[in-house]
Amino acid sequence: MKWATGAVLASAILALPAAAETRITYKSAKAGTSYYQMGVQIAEAMKSGSDGGIIVTVEEGQGSVQNVMEVRARGGDYVFTTPPSLVGLAQAGKAMFDGKGDPAFDEIRALFPIPSLTMHFVMSAASGATDFASLEGKTILLGKGSFGAKEGEKYLGLFGLEGKVTIADAELSNATAALKNGQIDGFVTAGSWPAPNVVEAAASTGVVVLSLNDEQVAQTKRTRLVIPAGTYAGQDTDIVTTSLPVVAYATTKMDDETAYQLTKTFWDSKATMAEGAAWWGGVDASMLSNINGKIHPGAARYYAEAGIALTAEQQ
Structure with missing residues (x-):
């Protein structure tokens, strides 16, 4: 009887943390x-x-x-x-x-x-690109299958750049290395900000993250988001971009x-x-x-x- 009582008591004690x-x-x-x-x-x-x-x-x-x-x-x-x-x-x-x-x-x-999933159009400083109009003739890495790749392709179409930009056939994981060695002029990525791959590219290569104007933001039908100045190395002004909450x-x-x-x-x-x-x-x-x-x-x-x-x- 004592053993049974002890067993019941032990079980009750063991159950207490789980109940809390x-x-x-x-x-x-x-x-x-x-x-x-x-x-x-x-x-x-x-x-x-x-x-x-x-x-x-x-x-x-x-x-x-x-x-x-x-x-x-x-x-x-x-x-x-x-x-x-x-x-x-x-x-x-x-x-x-x-x-x-x-x-x-x-x-x-x-x-x-x-x-939020935040769009980044990341261009090497050497490319000279500072806005979407200057992407014409450039080589861009979009990646494959991701939200950022699909959204990036959509934006190129919306902003009149379809067929005017060379799309690199490579994985987004290679973007920073490809940017550094000049294989691409820029890449598109979507994720939380600060985005680790953009931090790495900005620190190692020097980049410009493009801003969208109000008309372009409206065209995308996405949520406007501002990445504050100083988020990335060399970024001395706010970046206006889009996001998916x-x-x-x-x-x-x-x-x-x-x-x-x-x-x-x-x-x-x-x-x-x-x-x-x-x-x-x-x-x-x-x-x-x-x-x-x-x-x-x-x-x-x-x-x-x-x-x-x-x-x-x-x-």
Whole structure:
């Protein structure tokens, strides 16, 4: 009898830490990408900022569309990243979600923004290119299959450069070396800023990151974003470019308290995360305006406490 009582007591004690933890699965991007690394940083920040109360497991994602699709089979512990535009398409059953609609999509709710996918048109200083008109006759590396490659190709068409630019047949991973040895005049990349490959190119070769004018930004139908002067070596003025906002989402299956704690811990930890990775420095409350759907009630409670106004559509 004493043994049984002891065993029960031991089991109860062992169960206590688990009961005090909130476990979350965070699904972002493929391992090795900057967005996967952001997930790792968020996981570390959540554990530290909550004194171990929130444990986040980072799961490799296969893309933003798949992240949204998994909502159908996931529970209240699922957090994922995707552009707000994809959530809108899923809820409307349009484009890649045509014929794949599901009531679960209507339950998607935003938590907080993360660094946007930011377009960079990076030209070597030696090329002499300072705007899009001067790209004519130049050799540009777009990469293959990525958002940046597709978007870069689109912009060349929009700005009247189709057929006037030589597209290099190489992988984006070779961009800095190719720029340095003169094989290409420039490359296009999309990611959080500061972008590591742009930092490397600016430091080793000397580059000009092109700005878009207001008319060009409007033509792209993307979100305007300003990269502050001094972000890259030799950059003494702001860069006006475009971006695809990215947001961390949950669903209404997540309880309000968990959503509140996740959101509060994220914002409380952001400055510390920025000390370790500069891309967090570009995230601020103004980016909530990029969310054109509903924000989780638990997250909305945090924003109300912080004095951050939400739109009627977000509540």
